[in-house]
Amino acid sequence: MKKRVSVAPFDLLRGLKDAVPIILAYFPLSITYGVLATARGIPAWACDLSSVVMFAGAAQFMLVSLYTAGTNPLSMVATLLLVNLRHVLYGTSIGPAFARWEEKHKWVAAFGLTDEVYALTGSQALEAPPTPAYQFALAFSSYLSWVAGTVLGASVGGAVPAAVASALGFALPALFLSLLFNQARHRSQIVAAATGAAVAVLAQVAGLPSFGVVTGAVAGATVGLALATTDVRDHQSWARDDRTRLRRERAWQRGSE
């Protein structure tokens, strides 16, 4: 195959250009996070620090709601890491496109592999496996937008009227609904979500809210997988997705040989 010649400054610019929609989406979302967290009594510096070390939007919103609900710290960590376990899928599925990279570059790029960065990288890696310069520009400009928005939101948080802060509280369920229905298009995935919801509600009614998310996730995933492997129609819709994924992975492997 023909040798891919990559010019770093050009790749940097291309990465920045592709990052624009993510930067535009992260900025208001992280402002919302800053406003919401400070409205619930978290000091601005702690809120800023959480964005610097976590860079995981859904988990951060969840941290604020679990923290204000007085959840035990260990179950907070377990719940939030379970939420972020979906990132295992991202790394393993786009990994082949990074096969030719130097090891240290992979460790740097992984920090910025959020839902949106993954979605963008995954959709383009078929045509052209990303270069480090491209990927770093994409991931770290998105990171800057996330941190800058948080700092801004946290610093104006106190000035936001209570009614507005209360309405912004629904940003979190809305974000979850969006993440859910962006991906869950098969019947088995909807059943997995419904099972998770039912188990978590029962756990809370039974007075065990800390266990709800973990048990709900494990039960929901297992029921979803069982349904996907037994339900013929669901199986067919997954098989279609699998063929697309296989084609993509083969193309990446060819590209990295």
Added chain:
Amino acid sequence: MDPHILHQFIPVAVAVGVGTYLIRSLSLVWGSRLAWPAWLRQWLAFVTPAVLGALLGPALLLPDGHLVLPWHNPALLAAIPTAAVAWYSRNLLFTVLAGVVFYAAAGYLI
């Protein structure tokens, strides 16, 4: 300042930050080297909707920790049009903005 910030919020944020980074980096490094068993990847694919369901269920049905009737529950009422927007738009920011507006409207109507 609330001591829980130093003793709970910050340590949890740092632990989850480090853990998330390890999940992202180890899966990328391993994913670039070896193939994972198909059943494990498929099970992991179901963890995401299941976790989201488990977070949404109590947030929508038990807003203050106890059952609230649907017509007195703005979160549940707002979730229906928000879910429709999420399904059809597939746009994170747009769905969040629509959701906040629906929630404010539901709170005003109730």
